Amino acid sequence: MELNVKPHKLDPGNYDELTKLISGVKPNYVFNTVGLLSGSWSDLWNAHVEVPRNIARAILNVDKSIKLIHISASAASGIIGNFIKEEPVHCDYTYVRPRSDYERSKCDGERTIRELGNEGLNYVIVRPTLVYGYYNDHDEFLSLYRFVRRGLIPRVQGMVNAIYVGYLVRMLEKLAVSDEYRSAFLYATECTMYSIGDFAELMAQYLGVNGIRIPLPPRLVSPFLPSGVRSLIKYVNVQYGCESTTRVLGVVEPGIGVGVREMVDWLRRVYG
Numbered sequence: 001m002e003l004n005v006k007p008h009k010l011d012p013g014n015y016d017e018l019t020k021l022i023s024g025v026k027p028n029y030v031f032n033t034v035g036l037l038s039g040s041w042s043d044l045w046n047a048h049v050e051v052p053r054n055i056a057r058a059i060l061n062v063d064k065s066i067k068l069i070h071i072s073a074s075a076a077s078g079i080i081g082n083f084i085k086e087e088p089v090h091c092d093y094t095y096v097r098p099r100s101d102y103e104r105s106k107c108d109g110e111r112t113i114r115e116l117g118n119e120g121l122n123y124v125i126v127r128p129t130l131v132y133g134y135y136n137d138h139d140e141f142l143s144l145y146r147f148v149r150r151g152l153i154p155r156v157q158g159m160v161n162a163i164y165v166g167y168l169v170r171m172l173e174k175l176a177v178s179d180e181y182r183s184a185f186l187y188a189t190e191c192t193m194y195s196i197g198d199f200a201e202l203m204a205q206y207l208g209v210n211g212i213r214i215p216l217p218p219r220l221v222s223p224f225l226p227s228g229v230r231s232l233i234k235y236v237n238v239q240y241g242c243e244s245t246t247r248v249l250g251v252v253e254p255g256i257g258v259g260v261r262e263m264v265d266w267l268r269r270v271y272g
Contacts, residue, residue, distance in 0.1 A: 012051045018058040022066070029176040030055060032070045037139065041101045048072075048105040049112055056116045056123070068123040069176055070113055074161070074187060074240055075232065076106035076127055085241030090114055090185050110185065117183045124175045125185035126168075129240055132199070133165030133255070134262035137270060140232075141199070145267045148203045151211030156196035158217075158236035161189045163245070164255025165262075171248050178248075186244035192254045193239060202260040207268075 008025075010017040012034055022030070032055050036047045052070055059066045077087060078097035087095045091111045098104040110125050117123055132141065147154055171188050175181050204211060245252070 013046060013054060015054045015058060018054050019061055022058050022062045026063070027066060029067045029069060030059060031172060031176075032068065035071070035073070037102065041105070044101050044105040045108070048109040052109050053112045053116070056113055056121050060116065060119055060121055064120045064122065066122070067176055067182075068113070068121060069172055070110070070123060070125045071172075072110055072125050072127045072185075073102075073106050074127045074129045074189070075100075075103050075235065076110055078103050078107075079234065079238060082237065083239045083241065084187075086186060086244065114183075114185075122182055123184075124181045126172065126175065127185065127187045128163055128168055129187065129189040130160055130162035131165055131168060132162055132263060133259040134266055136165065136263050137267055141263055142267065142271070144200050145203060145264070145271070148200055148207060148209055148211065151209060153200050153204045153209070153211045153213045154197065155200065155213050155215045156217075157215065158196050159193040159239075160196055160236060161193055161238075161240045161242075162256070163189050164252075164259040166259075167245075167249060167252050167255060171245065174248050181248075186248075187240050187242075188245055189240045189242050190252060190254060191242035191246065192256075194254075194256055196236065198256060199260055202256065203264055206261050206264040 008021055010021055012018065032052050034047055034051045036044055038044075039047075052068075056068055059068055074084075076091070076096075076098065077084060078099050080087070080095065080097055089095060091107045091114065096107060098107045113121065113123050113125060130140075131138075144154065167190065168188055201213075203209075
């Protein structure tokens with residue numbers, strides 16, 4: 001099947017380059033996947049606020065019918081209880097509680113897009129929970145993979161919400177083409193919560209590792225994780241509402257089995 005994919009290299013922080021590219025390509029949709037898990041406030045602000053602002057302004061300048069699908073993060077609201085769903089007023093600081101630089105920059109980026117919606121921007125903001133599946137070598141899964149490869153299988157206690165990348169892609173596709181979703185923000189997550197230890201156990205199974213299983217509370221794992229991942233440990237046992245996901249996709253089966261197998265295949269190819 002001919003996909004006619006044409007890659008273009010540019011600086012997403014450069015407004016003129018973005019405008020020129022969008023004018024030339026004339027897309028129906030633009031998906032913004034730019035993001036950082038850690039870094040200085042300046043780095044996070046540029047990635048999570050300036051880049052989406054530039055993309056949105058370029059779209060408004062070229063063609064307001066182009067739809068922007070902005071991929072944010074479930075952490076954008078901060079922790080607002082043990083069960084989190086879309087807030088009544090989007091990123092209203094009297095309700096949401098972003099504390100870290102990562103959380104604040106994500107929420108500020110969403111607020112920027114919302115404000116440009118007042119100028120006619122057609123957008124949808126998606127807040128995925130922990131994403132797993134093929135092509136994923138994010139620090140949290142790479143660290144877990146390396147532990148398992150050494151024969152150490154962390155049975156980390158606690159539950160997390162997550163979403164298989166295949167479900168997320170389907171959701172993004174449907175949101176792009178649907179006229180029902182405009183000037184909207186929503187969480188993307190499976191309804192099933194997973195034990196963190198399940199990811200390590202499945203990695204060991206697919207790698208054929210019969211190692212030492214070590215029960216660990218999250219606070220003991222935290223010092224061994226990269227700084228960006230460490231800041232997300234506080235979200236263990238925090239549940240996110242899945243109603244928006246099921247409204248878009250219908251009921252989805254737990255994807256952890258196929259998703260972890262895909263991650264192991266990818267990590268083994270890249271890191272051995």
